[in-house]
Amino acid sequence: MTKNVDSREVKAPGQPDTRRRTLLKLTAVGIAAAGASVLPPATAQTQTQTGLPLTDKWDKVFKKSDRVEHRKVTFSNRYGITLAADIYQPVNAAGKLPALAVGGPFGAVKEQSSWLYAQTMAERGFITLAFDPSYTGESGGEPRNVASPDISVEDFSAAVDCLGLQPNVDRERIGIIGICGWGGMALSAAAVDKRIKAVVASTMYDMTRVMSRGYNDSVTPEQRAQTLTTLSQQRWKDAESGKPALQAPYNELKGGEAQFLVEYHDYYMTPRGYHPRAVNSGNAWTQTTPLPFMNMPILTYIREISPRPVLFIHGEKAHSRYFSETAFAAAAEPKELMIIPDAVHVDLYDRMDKIPFDKLTAFFRENLAVTA
Known part of the structure; x- marks a missing residue:
């Protein structure tokens, strides 16, 4: 049965200011926000057998729980790209357990929000895996800081591959959680990958929609055509230089930005959530990253997730609601929409008093047939 936990009508958030909105339309149309910061450099790296430089330091944005065991793993997706991930499991876990793959937000790394979701759900009895997407963080792929909706969706299925090969995972009880832009990727992955038994999209963005149509679908056909012309011409420049040009650094505030951009900055560019490997923490995507997103709506077939259940979670005051x-x-069906009172978009990245972990636990326990 359809559920809408909070059916109150809420006034839609305002549009971004005109100057910033134009910039977003012509770049990634709002992948993140930004701001200058004086923070420590990346931790020392060590070389692994896979050839990926994985840090041997605990460099998550929160402390490690003493209720979980943690280890790093690597695995390959269908395109041969090696991904880096963290696996968490309850201390003294026994037998085959249900498992969850966690990804997002878009432009973040596994040391940020996906780590928090993964560790917390491991405390609650699940084996969890938080991964860096292809071309970002500690994962492989060249050039760096580029994204593709197809490869991103594949990364989720590859994470399911990895979990299903773990000797203590019940591969018939695997779910996924997608945060922000990876909420859309999670829905697309669940539609195509029938091994995924339940899916949660938290504070979701549809990256193909926002990049191709702008916030609140405000981009006109003329503006879309101009953006595609600009990006197409950029390909000549990249081909001539032999490397892709980068967009401006994300989340550097100059004044006058919309409130949600200030909120992105507050997460990604302060000690609250800053991580030197994250694209959104003052780094940048390639200029042509939006191209495949402009032409590939990833949520076309989400009805095919059924009869497996979907839980949407969003903030009442989020610009992205x-x-x-x-x-x-x-x-x-079956589907459910849970609206978190007074929460903005980034509150569901890390605010333990806002993220409904009890609801997440109950949802996955019910739909992954957890009896103990």
């Missing part, structure tokens, strides 16, 4: 509401409307 409409992504979850329209995806929820398009999804088939």
Whole structure:
């Protein structure tokens, strides 16, 4: 049965200011926000057998729980790209357990929000895996800081591959959690990959929608054509130089930005959530990253997730709330939309008093047939 935990009508958030909105339309149309910061450099790296330089330091943005065991793993996706991930499991875990793969937000790394979700759900009895997407963080892929909706969706399925090969995972009880832009990737992965038994999209963005149509679908056909012309011409420049040009650094505030961009900065560019490997922490995507997103709507087939369950979670005051509401409307039963009172978009990245972990636990325990 369809559930909408909070059915109160809430006034839609305002549009970004005109100057910033134009910039977002012509670049990644709002992948993140930004701000200058004086923070320590990346930790020392060590070389692994896979050839990926993985740090041997605990460099997550929160402390390690003494209720979970942690180890790093690597695995390859269908395109041969090696991904780096963290696996968490409850201390003294016994037998085959249900498992969750966690990804996101878009432009973040596994040491940020996905780590928090993964560790917390491991405390609650699940084996969890938080991964860096292809071309970012500690994962492989060249050039760096580029993204593809197809490869991103594949990364989720590859994470399911990895979990299903763990001797203490019940491969018939695997779910996924996608945060922010990876909420859309999680829905797309669940639609195509029938091994995924339940899916949660938290504070979801549909990256193909926002990049191709702008916030609140405000981009006109003329503006879209101009963006594609600009990106197409950039390909000549990249081909001539032999390397892709980068966008401006993300989340550097110059004044006058919309409130949600200030909130992104508060997460990614302060000690609250800053991580030197994250694209959103003052780094940048390649200029042509939006190209495949402009032409590939990833939520076309989300009705095919059914009869497996979907849980959407979003903040009442989030600028991005409409992504979850329209995806929820398009999804088939069983589905549920949970609105968190007074929460903005980034509150569901790390605010333990806002992220409904009890609800997440109950959802996956029920739908992954957890009896103990």
